[in-house]
Amino acid sequence: MYDVLAEVYDQLQDVDYEAFADYYEAIFQKFNCQPSLVLDLGCGTGNMTLAMARRGYEMIGLDCSVEMLEIAAQKARDQQKEILFLNQDMTTFELYGTVGAMICALDGVNYLTGDGQLEEMLQRLHCFLDPGGLLIFDVNTPYKFQKVLDGQTFLYDQDDIYCVWNNEYDAEEQICYFDLNIFLRDADGMYIRRDEFQEERAYSALELQECIERCGLECAGIFDHLSFLPPKTESERLFFVVRRPLSAAGGYADEKIF
Template sequence: MKNAYNTSAYGSFAYVYDMFMDNIDYEEWADYITDHLKKYGIEDGLVLELGCGTGTMTGLLADRGYDMIGVDNSGEMLAEAMEKRMESGQDILYLQQDMQEFELYGTVRAIVSVCDSLNYITEREELLQVFRLVNNYLDPEGLFLFDMNTIHKYRDILGDTTIAENRDEGSFIWDNSYDPENGLNIYELAVFLPREDGLYEKAEEVHCQKAYSQEEIEELIREAGMELLEVYDAYTGRPAADDSERLFFIAREKGKAK
C-alpha cells in the first residue's frame, strides 16, 4: 500500500527545480556514471534513467553517446524535460510512468537513477519490486547504477532542519522532519512563484523519503536477482563509510526470474 504523501511527483516546484538544484555538478556526475559504464564495456546503446525529473542527466548521457529513455511519474517535470529536448534537438524518449510499474518494449544495456529518486520508494517490498523490474528489463549482464541518500544524511544533517532560499525567479521554504523509528523523512515544501502583477503565488507540497541502510539495499539487490558489483561514497570514488551522505551502487543482471 502506498503511503499518503506525495512521493511521486513535483508540482509547482518543477518549474524552479533546476534553478534550486544548481549546486549539483551534473556534468561531473555524468562523467562519473559514464566512466563506470565504460569500465564494464557499455560505451553506447540503450540506457534508461528512472526518476529522470527535468531530464538534465538524461540529456548529458545522451551527449555522451547513449540512446536515452527517461521515466518519471511527474507530468510537470517531464514537461520541463521535453522543453530541453526541443531546445537541444536530442532524440530522447520520455515516458510518464510510475517506477514501481514501468514498462519498456524490450531490454536496455543499463539503467541509472540519480538524485536519490529511489529514496521516494518508502516500502521495502515496493523497492524490491522496482529492483525486480530493473533486473527484468536489463540485457544479460546489463548494469544498474543508482544513488541513494543514507540514514546518516537524514538523521544527522537534514532531519528537523529548515532550508530556505530566495531568488528573483522564485523562493522556497523546505521544512524537514525525520522519524527514526520508521526511517522516514518528511519534506514540507512551500514554493513562492512571482506573477506578472508583481505578487507571489504560493504552492505547498509534502514529500516523503525513506532512509535505507546499506545492508538493506544490498540485500534487496540480491533478492531481485542481481549481483552487487561495487558500492561507493557517491561521485567521489571513495569507499562507502559511516559518514557518507549518499551512496552509489553498481549491480549487474545475472538471470531472469523463472
C-alpha cells in the same frame, strides 16, 4: 509528487550533471559495460538524460510526473535530441525491449517509501536490463537524514522565487518528511504561495544489498559520492552499482526481450 515543484525545480537545483555523467562513464569502463541504450529512471526535468544524450547515448527518460516530463521534452526539442520520455512509475514500468544500462540519479530510490516498492523496482529491472547490464543509483544515507536534514530549515531566495524547506526525520519509521513552501512572483510583483509535501525513506547499505541479491541481481559495488572509495560512517550519499548476472556457464541468463 513534484507537480508544484516542477516549474521551479531547475532554479532550485545546484547539481553538476556533467560530473555525474563523467562518473557514470567511469563506472561503465570499470565494470566493462558498453551500453548504447540507457534508461534514466526518475528523469525529472531531463537534465541527466540530456547530459548523457549529448555524449552519444540513446536515452529513454521515465518519470511519474507529467509536469516534469513536459519540461524535459521541451528541453530535448530545444537541443534537437530525440529522446523517448515515458510517464510511468519506477515500480511498474514497461519497455518494448531491454536496455544496456539504467541510471537513477539524485536519490530517486529514496522516494520508494512503501513496503515492497524497492523489490518491485528491482524485479522490473531484471525484466528489462540486458544480462550483464548495469543499474547505477545513488541514495541519501541514514546518516544524512539523521545528522544533516532532521530538524533543519533551508531557505532558497532567488529573483522570482522564495522557498522554505522544512525537514523532519522519523527514525522509527525511517521516513524523512519534507514540507516545502514555495512563493512565486507573478507579473504584478505579487507572490503566490504553493505548498508541496514529500517524503523519502532511509535505506541502509545492508538493506539495499540484501534486497538486490534477493532479486537475483549482483551488487557489484558500493561507493562514496562520485568516487570509487568505500562508504564512510559519515557518508551522505552512496552510489550502488547493480549488475544483472550472466548465466553460470558464461552465456546469457536468457534472451533479450523484443
